[in-house]
Amino acid sequence: MGTLNPGNSWFARLRGLTLRLAAGAAIGGLFGAAAAQAAQPAAAAVSPSTGSAVTVSGRGEFAGMKFTVSQTKNLTNQAVQVSWTGGTPTTFAGSYFNTDFVQIMQCWGDDDGTVPGNPGPSRTQCEYGASPTTNRTSWPGNARDDTRVVTYSADPTNYGMDDTYGYSPVPGQLGEVPFKSVDGTLITGGTQNNALYNYNTTNEIDFGRTGADGTGSEFFEVQTSNEAPHLGCGAPVTKAGVTAPRACWLVIVPQGHLDVDGQPYADHTQVNAGSPVSSTNWKNRIAVKLGFNPIGINCALGSAERVTAGSELMSDAMSSWQAALCATGTVYGYTQLGEPDARARLIGDGKSGLTFTTRALGSDEGTTAPSDKTTYAPVAVSGVVIGFNIERNVRSSAPDSVKSLSGTKVESINLTPRLVAKLLTESYRNSPWGAVVTKFSGGVGKPTAAKGYEWALDNPAGLITDPEFLKHNPEFADLAVAENPSTDTDLIAAIGHSDSARQLWEWIKSDKDARKFLAGAPDEWGMQVNPYYSTNADINPIGTAFDPLRDDYPKSDPWCTIPSASGATEPQCMTDFHPYVDDMQSGALSTRRADTLWKSSWDALASPPAWKSTGPQLVGQRFMLTITDVASAARYGLQTAKLRNASGAFVAPTATTLTAAVATASSTSSGVRTVSPDTTKAKNAYPLTEVVYAAARPAKLAAAARKDYAKLLRYAVGAGQVTGPNPGELPPGYAPLSKTLRAQAGSAAAALADWKPPASPPSHSGTGSDSGGTGTTPPSATPAASPTPSASPTPSNSATFDGGTAILTTAAGTTPADPPSALRYAVPAGAGLGLLAALGAPFAGGARLRLRPVPLRLNLPGGRTVPVLPRLTLPAALRRLRLPARGGKDHTPRG
Template identity: 65%
Template sequence: MAVGATAGALAGALLAVAAAPGAGAAPATAGSAVTVSGRGEFADMKFTVSQTEGLTDRAITVSWTGGTPTTFAGNQFNTDFVQIMQCWGDDDGTHPDNPGPPRTQCEYGASPTTDRSNWPGNGDDDTRAVVYRAKPGHYGQDDTYGSTLPYGLGEVPFTSVDGTVVTSGTQNNRFFNHATTNEIDFARTQADGTGSEIFETQTLNEAPQLGCGAPVTHADGTVTGRSCWLVIVPQGHLDLDGEPYEDRTQVNAGSPVSSTNWKNRIAVRLGFNPVGASCTIGAEQQDTIGSELVAEAMSSWQAKLCASGTVYGFTQLGDADTRARITSGADTLGFVTRPLGSDDGTTAPTGTVTYAPVALSGVVIGFNVERQPGSTATSEQKALEGTRFTSMKLTPRLIAKLLTESYRGSPWGAVKTVYSGGTATLTAAQGYGWALHNPAGLLSDPEFLALNPEYANQSIPENPSTDTDLEVALGHTDAARHLWNYVLADKDARRFLAGVPDDDGMRVNPYYSTNADLNPTGSAFTAARDDYPKADPWTTIPPGSAEATVKQGMTDFHPYVDDMLLAAQHARRGDQLWKSSWDATANPPVWKSPGPQNVGQRVQLVVTDAASAARYGLQTAGLRNSAGKYVTPTSASLTAAATSAKGSPAVVPVTASRTGAYPLAMLVDAVVRPGQLKAAERKSYAALLRYAVQAGQHTGIELGDLPLGYAPLGRALRGRTLTAAKSLETYKGVGANGGSTGSGTGGSAGGSGGAGATTGGGGTDAGTGTPAGTMASPSAGSTAPRGGTAPDVITTAGGLTPADPAVPFRLALPVGAGLGALAGLIAPFAAGWRPRGPAVALFGAPDFVRRTTRRLGGRFRR
């Protein structure tokens, strides 16, 4: 309660600080890629930044050509590599041909301070440490800092946007550290002189010390976000005196922010969307709730729709909870992927229910896997060391193996290697003999390698921090149900879950067996579900932690994330989540995170959504569809799948028949009960629906566009929504609380064939005809048919925990004073949600409030 109240009070205070006047925000510029050339020693290099306008917290690509291949001294980067950072401030005037910021205003130098045995830096090139030299031309050294210190050893200070200056301890300062920085210390140039890295741009919400995106009001009343800089510093092959290296066994590169290295820096201006200037404070508010699958789209649409004078708030909520709140009348418009009354133990409401398609996206398996060739690798494979794999094929059975903790390395410590007389033997703890002959992880699974031969001959440690499981979100979601349905639609996957080994003898973890005779609990595991359980009760002191006194279990080895957006963000950063490092010096001793995985050694597999994967630049796996093709989530493949959708709302089956159909595509419908609304509310929601399927279906990076990761809706689906919008405005029934009745009638239900075939219809409501574009619900007391909307919707069996409770935190956001008290009341009940409405109205971008409230709730849940 106290934590909730404190967080609320903090957010309330920040509302007053961050809220900006209600002027319209300047739109971002599409097609904003920029290419710049290097200078001096690096004049032949050209660097391309994929996006420089309309930025938020997201991933962009930095690529280059014309470089010299990187060399190594042992495992440390030695020569000819690239370093990248984000900085704030005005041009420092040092390079008239390439304006850029002062080196003291860059987020850089937060490398590990302990356990650097496998770290590829020398203690200078990945820090702000410098050595003063009387001759500033000495390469990699400094002409300012350290001049008054013994031996000339010093640090380049860091200056925050608030004016605070950090002069010492910069490697682990109070503004950013190894776990939060977005700097890229080491980016490799390949044998052909090219290279590429994915860089996460950060707004003031993620990096307040930089202030990127802070609202700036111009004389004409327009508001833009404070711009920042992307700075690239190439490291070359010259020694400290400017001559070529003589001893290449030593790492000589110095800090990129040293004065001599800084002379080679290349700066690119970054334009950020304003954080805190999207909507007018005090504007009319229309609340919406619902599926995470529409969250990115709503974040974009909200900002543009403010110009109409209405703030469309959005609170991310569990799917079952959304349906329950719309059914009960607690909320007025929800975004759903299945109909009201389709959850176990629920009934659809009486009266008219209107469904309107607004977004087409999908569930994806995102990955960030970098090559680590082993001793048996070919010369071609070794030449690609440290680069990302760009493709992956997965079958339903492979996904089942990951979801069921069935790889040998998943229950960490259950199988150990014992050495005797020079011979290594695997031994299993009691009850874990099933794991002895299973592959250690996905990347060594023969089934996987047969589909993905490019992953052969890798030397990747397979443990809970890499490829033994999927990083998944906590809670009950339709996305989880859809993924399980995909697994269950496959005969081989069903047989595996039932206990039948695959062709190479791999067996399911018996705690996930759908065969009660094999399951140690005596009951069959129910795979028709909407969550990702950690069913295995294994606990142990992890191997190699002899001093540890606290056991870990499967939720420690494979922690949950709060939602699919965070899963994508963690994968991009290489954040393993597993607190695998025992700190015996802490009081009390605890398990701690070792920080993100090292560059070139990142291995992350997550369940996320297509929009979040696109936002953070994740690769996505090609999944085998019912036609036997491996398909990735593209606009074309999502659209192909949507043609098989049936029902109202239209549900896309995992067995979509088109050859190019992506099997985990999902349509999101807005759902409204018009009889519960006043005429003004119906008109306002109709405006939202019209925008969503007209201007809101234009794919782009500007505010109001459809973000990447969504496919524009086809004509039939858009027609259904426009019909539904008209039906809302012309609804003939008594509104809630005595609201006036609508007038006129809606047009006919839109479209024919496939997803555009039906929108429901028929029936009566309050003695009047049901408008076209709506669906008449069953009478009171009846139960909506399970799975009636599509062949693959499987009824959730008993034994699951109740649906996530609703969290009305959004109601507190418009008023800072009330927010603190209300947050204190609701924080203990928080459950995986993403506030976007008043948060967007006040902050512009949703990230600050979303992360603050989500993490607060996450702590209570865990």
């Protein structure tokens, strides 16, 4: 392995410049991508639906099977569970799926009339055939069962295996079933690498395994027209003068024992399964109709608009509530913004409307709460989770009882604060990929570490071989994982600053074992912390102690390498091995797709040449972990880890455990309750619980704005606390507010609506406008007597999620996507702006390497806005780089 030594000053100077440029461009690009993803507004309210799960029977040789889809109405971009019973156990030919497995896809269009007993679409209108078989010899497909190819030979005399598409018009090519897009685009060849969908974006499930008991289950990502414009699901369609969201289909094709010519397999030692869209296999397809929430502008044009901004924990809730609040005549826009930045903005001008936060104003270092009154209304209870997508890759030495579970999903794992600290500090041997290599001499291999990485030699390769992890998760002793930086050493995290990150770090720091580990003390089995994250300045190569009381997830280790024989001309660094995602919802979606984002393949033909991702992990061998929120984990059907709380119990995030944690929270003088992981002694309390408050400064708001925000608060703690999948309800992933918190919110709403400025000298008076108001800050006023929320439906006693159970989710609003609109230019524009900001950063004089606030925002349809370039701070390790000062002496930048 070639390495780049971070130790000398010339390299530090070069790296400082490079990182400023790269960070500016990359971060600008990331937030440009966020803008593009937020392009669609919340969907309109639709008729409520309950119990939308559907069970259908198979046909032909699969008549004894029953298939259940967990949710079929009010869908958005989310995961639904597809489960089945009565099947025959899957068989394999080597590592290839051979017989008796299930394939699932999403399709558009009307009933094609071919199966009167089970209406469904044409096979030409299904998103299928983009599996990453190219250059993936270990992929468990045979280049037909996971593609749209329906022949075995290009010879026209030997194509008679499909009654319609059994030949190719191009001599020498195999016959393929074409794909027809909703806009009429027809792709007739090269469908595996077509321009509309690919292995990174397709939602197809090529191989759903049936277990020894005849049952199986898969989580299927439903896509809207945002994620799959070629399907158009949920887009408005007008028929007979009525406009409604376009319905689509979920299609299941079971594979059995018949070849594509309709005859039994002649040779069971090799894979003969054909494409599910071949005529023979398609005859057994089962179609289930899918109903979507509308995609598009949902409130009447000309409606008044009120701005809200802040915590990502409110994303799904606000998306749902916005739709129901349209009927009030007011549009409530929502901008997702890191809580520290949202608080700073509210402190700065007070006119930014309603701000969602989990902490009081003035709680951030270097800030002070404003002197005028701030109202705080609790609106949601949620929390941070470690979501995962892990399948059992069984060792050959495992007992038969374990081998029978091969390929199935792991339902639960236990994590301690120290285990999570090991992941976040990149302390496993495989995390700085290439820092430890095996060199052979005389046929004997010996691990060798690059200079400065001797600490990694005796550390476990990853989580699955860590004795601490095995102590709490003994089943993993019989499981294996692909050894690379994107499996059990990676914990996908979001870029930027958030209260959720602070809550997680406080949980880590509250644990004495984790504190000792960060300080440099090995664990009981000898594992050491990556010194770049040590809280002991004497150990840390930077010369400064790592501070775990923070609100971000830094990539402090500067390791870079050019792998030998890669042909690369640029190094891979830690953000290539462990990339950031835009936000917690993006992390959940990547984990559902098993897309590690690891840039592991050098593309010399790209312009310019670059490291690129190779796509999703292999079926049956997935191992993905991410830091996300409860609602996003629920939305995408992720399992969630049980975390050890202060009482020593491992607790999953459920409505009960979130509520138990809130009960332990102490209220500050502001009335804001914060759950402290250090003092959470209730055995059943989930330690990463957070209460979200809507904060406002009434003196800075006009009367009309205050009344509109009070209306939102009353809805949020009234009808908005009824748990359910329908627009206007509380989505899965939230615990309903207690009576005490609802009463507090009702009082805050009344105080906001009824606030009156006290008498003051004329020179100190000011008037506000409906958009926020202006004027000086008067002393706080005594609010009027405050009733509890007005009569409204009673909140559910429990939420419809339970630590990763199959999810009935809906959030009527924006879904993470790359919509084909003008906003696709937000990414390059953001990158360019970030680059300009980086160029303007100081090179010397002790200035902090920070991208200063830029008031640049995009106004989106339906009341949403997104910051293109908010305040961003580089990781601590980069801020503390020793850069050559003028005059040739080294200095450490301040801050």
